[in-house]
Amino acid sequence: MGTTQLESVPEPKYWHLKTVLTEALDSEFSVGEILPNERDLAARFGVARATLRQALEQLELEGRLQRRRGVGTTVAPPRVGVAVGAEGHTWPGATGDDWQPTDCTDVVPPAAVADLLETEQGEQVHTVRRSRVSQGRPVAAELLYIPHSSVPDLSAIDAPSGAARARAVLRELQHLELEGRDQAVELGSVSAEDAKELDRLPGAPVLVVTTRFHSGGRTAAVSVATYRADTCRLTFGGDIEIHHGPERRAS
């Protein structure tokens, strides 16, 4: 029994590394600054590169770092607050929202969406693609599902697809009376498609916001919006300003 148990539960190296790096970021680095490359950092801390990367990955997940292939690792700015639940009760495409429609096609929705829309299996619906830009950066990509029955007066002379048709569909939507809205937020990983639009590699973590729009006692539209989890903080019902890091507090 002579042995002294200094650490009954030794913490993993990458966890300790993360702590050290966090403190260094708080005290010795400023936003936008470039860190030493991974091979140098690993050597400096005496660990394998894979171990260092495990720590960097977590810090990127927490929005503290930004890594870009071929460029390097930089200190990320504080997350942007993005209003998600506070725009009042308006349809997507109402004047003043900061979404930009890019395309419109007809597809058979995935089963999960068809359930929400209560459409028949195999029934086609309109899909409108939109992208959202905040402070000059792309923050979200959205896919809107709108049953044909929600926009019955869509003019035949409108373009069959593309941004022009997207605007036409959204314009028709405004004629309905919006009765309410449900929202849900969950974690996901970005699809190959959305990855390009969001300037991230496929698989990067995103916050998926599913919104159901109610009108006339049924679901008139469903929106699936994916927000960059590294750079965004979703705000509901107001604007909360949060900073992390002790140095940022006004004296």
Add this chain to the structure above:
Amino acid sequence: MGTTQLESVPEPKYWHLKTVLTEALDSEFSVGEILPNERDLAARFGVARATLRQALEQLELEGRLQRRRGVGTTVAPPRVGVAVGAEGHTWPGATGDDWQPTDCTDVVPPAAVADLLETEQGEQVHTVRRSRVSQGRPVAAELLYIPHSSVPDLSAIDAPSGAARARAVLRELQHLELEGRDQAVELGSVSAEDAKELDRLPGAPVLVVTTRFHSGGRTAAVSVATYRADTCRLTFGGDIEIHHGPERRAS
């Protein structure tokens, strides 16, 4: 130019693996079923274990798998919807919420929280720890910050700490008039403390919900709640039921 460019952008092995596994989960496995162990799976797909793990990690992130050390990898049930913004305008601790207070102490809050509370630097506030259980599983851990000025009539005869004092502080809170609430959601990784409570390893992804409670023109309390990102879908303003996987749709 006789060469045929079949794949100008070859997709990573782990990404392809993830696709294959997703399809297998949808068609050949049912909830709770145990997958073969990682070494066997890696051998079966002809990849290194680390590569297989990269695919499993993503699937766990998306809530499709659950991995437990010493046990194995199982197919996860669909995420549970957890109401976050729909309980109406009530204080934490109001009768009927499914949070359970566990402890109460006085601390100097972190700078980010002190900013929200508009307390002086170094000023102590009450902290109430609570945990939330949904369908028999721990889903969230919360730390409530309540300035002394928000509960001025806290009786001196109440316990100085512990669950009893937590209940006393929350009871006093109900006397204030709640004027509004702000919320924000962002991605984080679970602290060592919360990890135990949520039955996850430190660093696991969580959804951090920061709520600010307004009363008398100021911020009367701040809640920082961390929800398990793998098992939770946060709902705002209603109940959306979402399923993934084609086989789950009712015929």
Add this chain to the structure above:
DNA sequence: CAGTGGTCTAGACCACTTT
């Protein structure tokens, strides 16, 4: 072209749960 982060390998050992 050099330098960066991203992917992948084949091993080793550790912490944990179950038998």
Add this chain to the structure above:
DNA sequence: AAGTGGTCTAGACCACTGC
């Protein structure tokens, strides 16, 4: 004790960005 997932290593090559 056996079997699982978690951590770690030392190396290799690839994809991308800039000069």
